[in-house]
Amino acid sequence: MIMKENLTDMIKNMLEGDTVAIARLITLAENEDPKAKETTKEIYKHVGKAHIIGITGVPGAGKSTLTGKLAKAYRNINKTVGIIAIDPTSPFTGGALLGDRIRMQELTGDKGIFIRSMGTRGGTGGLAIATNDVINILDASKKDVIIVETIGTGQDEIDIKKYVHTLIVVTMPGGGDAIQSVKAGILEVGEIFVINKADHAEAQRAVADIDFMLQLKKDSGNGCGWKEPIVATIATENKGIDELLQRIEEHGQYLINSGQINTKRAERTKSELLDIINRQVAKAVNKAIGKGGERHDIIEKMVLTSEIDPYTAADMVIKHLLQTGKDVINVND
Amino acid sequence: MIMKENLTDMIKNMLEGDTVAIARLITLAENEDPKAKETTKEIYKHVGKAHIIGITGVPGAGKSTLTGKLAKAYRNINKTVGIIAIDPTSPFTGGALLGDRIRMQELTGDKGIFIRSMGTRGGTGGLAIATNDVINILDASKKDVIIVETIGTGQDEIDIKKYVHTLIVVTMPGGGDAIQSVKAGILEVGEIFVINKADHAEAQRAVADIDFMLQLKKDSGNGCGWKEPIVATIATENKGIDELLQRIEEHGQYLINSGQINTKRAERTKSELLDIINRQVAKAVNKAIGKGGERHDIIEKMVLTSEIDPYTAADMVIKHLLQTGKDVINVND
Numbered sequence: 001m002i003m004k005e006n007l008t009d010m011i012k013n014m015l016e017g018d019t020v021a022i023a024r025l026i027t028l029a030e031n032e033d034p035k036a037k038e039t040t041k042e043i044y045k046h047v048g049k050a051h052i053i054g055i056t057g058v059p060g061a062g063k064s065t066l067t068g069k070l071a072k073a074y075r076n077i078n079k080t081v082g083i084i085a086i087d088p089t090s091p092f093t094g095g096a097l098l099g100d101r102i103r104m105q106e107l108t109g110d111k112g113i114f115i116r117s118m119g120t121r122g123g124t125g126g127l128a129i130a131t132n133d134v135i136n137i138l139d140a141s142k143k144d145v146i147i148v149e150t151i152g153t154g155q156d157e158i159d160i161k162k163y164v165h166t167l168i169v170v171t172m173p174g175g176g177d178a179i180q181s182v183k184a185g186i187l188e189v190g191e192i193f194v195i196n197k198a199d200h201a202e203a204q205r206a207v208a209d210i211d212f213m214l215q216l217k218k219d220s221g222n223g224c225g226w227k228e229p230i231v232a233t234i235a236t237e238n239k240g241i242d243e244l245l246q247r248i249e250e251h252g253q254y255l256i257n258s259g260q261i262n263t264k265r266a267e268r269t270k271s272e273l274l275d276i277i278n279r280q281v282a283k284a285v286n287k288a289i290g291k292g293g294e295r296h297d298i299i300e301k302m303v304l305t306s307e308i309d310p311y312t313a314a315d316m317v318i319k320h321l322l323q324t325g326k327d328v329i330n331v332n333d
Numbered sequence: 334m335i336m337k338e339n340l341t342d343m344i345k346n347m348l349e350g351d352t353v354a355i356a357r358l359i360t361l362a363e364n365e366d367p368k369a370k371e372t373t374k375e376i377y378k379h380v381g382k383a384h385i386i387g388i389t390g391v392p393g394a395g396k397s398t399l400t401g402k403l404a405k406a407y408r409n410i411n412k413t414v415g416i417i418a419i420d421p422t423s424p425f426t427g428g429a430l431l432g433d434r435i436r437m438q439e440l441t442g443d444k445g446i447f448i449r450s451m452g453t454r455g456g457t458g459g460l461a462i463a464t465n466d467v468i469n470i471l472d473a474s475k476k477d478v479i480i481v482e483t484i485g486t487g488q489d490e491i492d493i494k495k496y497v498h499t500l501i502v503v504t505m506p507g508g509g510d511a512i513q514s515v516k517a518g519i520l521e522v523g524e525i526f527v528i529n530k531a532d533h534a535e536a537q538r539a540v541a542d543i544d545f546m547l548q549l550k551k552d553s554g555n556g557c558g559w560k561e562p563i564v565a566t567i568a569t570e571n572k573g574i575d576e577l578l579q580r581i582e583e584h585g586q587y588l589i590n591s592g593q594i595n596t597k598r599a600e601r602t603k604s605e606l607l608d609i610i611n612r613q614v615a616k617a618v619n620k621a622i623g624k625g626g627e628r629h630d631i632i633e634k635m636v637l638t639s640e641i642d643p644y645t646a647a648d649m650v651i652k653h654l655l656q657t658g659k660d661v662i663n664v665n666d
């Protein structure tokens with residue numbers, strides 16, 4: 001295990017941008033090591049400066065390549081970049097994702113950039129908490145821009161909005177309807193739309209599809225002052241990347257000028273808090289109702305006899321947790 | 334609002350399979366009406382008889398058509414069927430999904446079948462609780478088979494395993510790799526695999542892909558006695574549906590013979606309980622930290638000054654909830 005002295009040193013080095021220290025602190029966060037909690041407590045006063053960008057969209061649209069080129073473009077204007085690539089943990093797609101990561105490796109060797117691939121572990125809370133902690137670490141390590149890229153499948157898509165200031169939705173031409181291929185619920189919340197692989201024959205139709213959708217959205221009264229741009233890119237050829245960067249910067253400026261950045265920060269903070277609380281409560285509940293847990297009898301009665309219904313059982317478990325309240329706060333697994 | 338007398342009548346009628354009563358009780362559940370809680374309490378002793386089947390997989394693979402044909406096949410052997418089709422709520426894809434539903438309408442007019450489309454509302458807990466409640470209602474209304482079909486996007490994919498006894502993963506040939514197109518994490522948990530649109534030229538390759546993946550899974554020691562079958566179907570032409578039904582019945586029999594049905598029921602019950610508890614706690618937390626909430630100051634301090642870190646804030650909110658404990662149990666929004 002890591003000693004207290006070492007943690008203090010690591011945090012100090014991380015705050016100065018040391019890559020090894022950043023990597024080790026992220027590992028602690030990923031493993032939900034108690035030291036991660038301590039780290040967040042220590043560094044929280046240093047967070048809040050980075051522009052957090054989310055990249056999501058259709059699988060196969062070239063998000064990883066786009067992320068890599070965008071990071072390079074940011075380095076060209078001398079901004080430091082942290083990248084969190086969220087991969088659903090799967091033994092069967094592991095190879096393909098690794099390929100994507102390798103494409104981004106050409107970026108490394110530059111100390112102004114930090115890339116980390118994170119697994120989702122198939123869980124809900126686990127990803128959420130680690131993602132927030134990792135964003136905080138990169139933020140505190142003085143990265144100007146943090147890019148959170150999701151692989152385009154799984155629940156992260158729905159959640160990513162909560163973590164970022166500027167959400168980019170990437171789609172591509174072909175394969176039928178550019179809109180339908182994007183995960184439902186994401187289109188409505190995108191702030192910048194990218195049609196990648198724009199050299200494809202149907203690129204113009206894809207732009208028109210998104211444009212039509214944005215028109216519908218505006219008509220339904222969801223407009224909020226920001227006119228979502230549509231950017232055509234060919235990431236592999238580095239085309240459209242500078243325009244995309246410009247749109248991102250414009251959105252960042254818009255958030256500051258309109259004061260919406262504070263709303264975004266408040267939302268992120270609130271969901272971060274809720275994630276932590278939910279996780280702690282879930283651990284306490286699991287402890288109570290899991291095999292060998294204090295209220296395991298409830299589950300047995302529910303399952304074997306249908307004697308107790310789930311709502312009554314929920315009240316029983318919550319009452320139990322309230323009585324043994326400290327368990328909810330100090331749960332280590 | 335619905336009076337107590339009416340709820341009792343409705344439940345009585347629902348238990349006898351009355352379609353109008355089923356529909357009205359489901360609406361109460363979807364709206365998280367307090368009457369839904371009462372309904373679950375009343376009917377819980379009648380649940381636990383249905384075979385719950387999940388259908389998930391690639392968008393566009395023809396899951397809705399397959400679900401419709403499968404339901405018909407079950408009607409042919411005189412089993413009653415309840416269908417829950419989970420649609421992510423989206424104003425932009427609404428039309429397409431409606432089309433899918435209309436295709437299933439040919440089934441209605443038969444009292445042995447009940448079809449309901451449910452929106453996810455973009456939330457986490459909301460879907461979970463309503464889905465469990467709706468499954469319970471259909472189960473209590475004496476449906477022999479309940480099919481939960483997800484639209485192939487969003488978080489339901491990750492969660493569906495928790496709700497069902499037999500999980501069917503549907504994919505289709507073409508579009509490159511049949512495996513990669515399926516959401517990561519789902520392949521590992523599928524119990525029956527369907528290659529729909531099997532008249533496509535690349536159908537054989539898709540079967541081989543899935544077969545290879547299952548081989549890998551077995552080699553990595555995840556085998557648990559059930560050899561996952563791969564069924565080729567052409568749902569639009571009703572081909573392969575009887576074989577699929579047979580495989581589902583075999584899996585149902587396997588669960589009973591191996592005793593695994595009890596494990597499945599225990600898992601579902603536990604996650605049902607956890608969903609309810611998480612929701613109640615989240616409501617209490619939101620009440621405490623939301624605008625106008627008792628601990629709203631915490632959020633403000635976190636956001637504006639970084640004075641409090643999220644882990645410390647979480648402890649503060651949980652302590653507050655423990656002190657005002659009854660709020661966690663009796664939260665109505």
